[in-house]
Amino acid sequence: MEVETEREATTSPAFGRPSLVGAGSVVVLVALTAVGYAVGLWKVLVIAWVAFVAMAGFAPFGARAAGTNDARRLVWGYGLAAGAMVTSAAVFLLPQAIGLDTRIGGFGVAAGLLVGYGSHTLGHRLAHLETPFDKTTVEISAHALSAGLIIGLVYAAMPGLGLLLGLAIVSHKGPAGYAAARRLAGRGKSPAVLLFPAAGVGLTAIPIAFLTPPSTAAVNAAIFGFAAGVFLHVAMDFLPRCEQGSEVGEVAALSDDAHALLDRLRTHAVLSTSLGAAAVFVAWLAVGA
Numbered sequence: 001m002e003v004e005t006e007r008e009a010t011t012s013p014a015f016g017r018p019s020l021v022g023a024g025s026v027v028v029l030v031a032l033t034a035v036g037y038a039v040g041l042w043k044v045l046v047i048a049w050v051a052f053v054a055m056a057g058f059a060p061f062g063a064r065a066a067g068t069n070d071a072r073r074l075v076w077g078y079g080l081a082a083g084a085m086v087t088s089a090a091v092f093l094l095p096q097a098i099g100l101d102t103r104i105g106g107f108g109v110a111a112g113l114l115v116g117y118g119s120h121t122l123g124h125r126l127a128h129l130e131t132p133f134d135k136t137t138v139e140i141s142a143h144a145l146s147a148g149l150i151i152g153l154v155y156a157a158m159p160g161l162g163l164l165l166g167l168a169i170v171s172h173k174g175p176a177g178y179a180a181a182r183r184l185a186g187r188g189k190s191p192a193v194l195l196f197p198a199a200g201v202g203l204t205a206i207p208i209a210f211l212t213p214p215s216t217a218a219v220n221a222a223i224f225g226f227a228a229g230v231f232l233h234v235a236m237d238f239l240p241r242c243e244q245g246s247e248v249g250e251v252a253a254l255s256d257d258a259h260a261l262l263d264r265l266r267t268h269a270v271l272s273t274s275l276g277a278a279a280v281f282v283a284w285l286a287v288g289a
Contacts, residue, residue: 022195048202083276112229
């Protein structure tokens with residue numbers, strides 16, 4: 001009965017309701033893109049639009065999957081993205097931070113990890129407060145805006161960075177949009193609100209990329225260390241957890257053999273994260289990033 005209720009919710013009139021905030025955020029993103037293109041911020045623009053297309057493009061698939069057992073799809077989406085993010089942060093951010101200043105870079109990594117953990121934990125607590133906004137949308141929007149701030153700051157500090165880092169970092173936007181739309185549609189709410197977090201990376205990354213931070217080894221070490229810590233935390237959070245109580249576990253519970261399914265999915269989790277990491281390695285070899 002619960003599955004039937006969720007499926008009925010996806011066909012409710014609210015499912016396709018347009019979002020004024022979402023539409024407005026897309027208009028602002030287009031305007032920022034025009035300004036960024038005029039001054040040559042093409043790397044940040046590409047990253048911003050890849051993040052937008054990934055989240056907005058995967059959301060309809062997630063909405064249609066509401067009430068169905070798509071645990072394997074979730075595991076592969078999360079695993080590929082997490083593997084790519086862990087590898088990118090370790091290869092492109094950590095060496096920069098430590099190479100510029102060993103101590104300050106290390107403190108930056110620690111700060112990024114702790115801030116990521118703290119914001120994630122307190123965000124869950126705030127999610128229990130009664131607000132007029134959907135909790136899923138608020139949480140994913142805050143995450144997108146903060147990720148954009150860090151991406152913009154990193155590329156402002158070192159414009160010579162390749163595209164591979166930014167693209168791998170936003171690779172989780174696809175599975176994140178899929179999962180968020182799935183939850184929203186299952187509650188009878190419109191996934192159209194995800195247009196705002198989809199545009200969120202660009203809304204903050206593009207303006208921040210205009211800045212010229214002090215070009216000192218210590219400042220850059222702190223920036224890259226903090227970015228590495230935050231993105232490592234995000235990547236670890238996206239590692240697929242095939243156990244009861246996790247998001248994958250909740251989806252697998254729709255199956256008649258949930259326990260056996262979770263056991264099988266653990267193999268898929270390891271394979272997907274390994275392939276995500278390998279994809280970054282192969283891309284690095286191919287482009288020399």
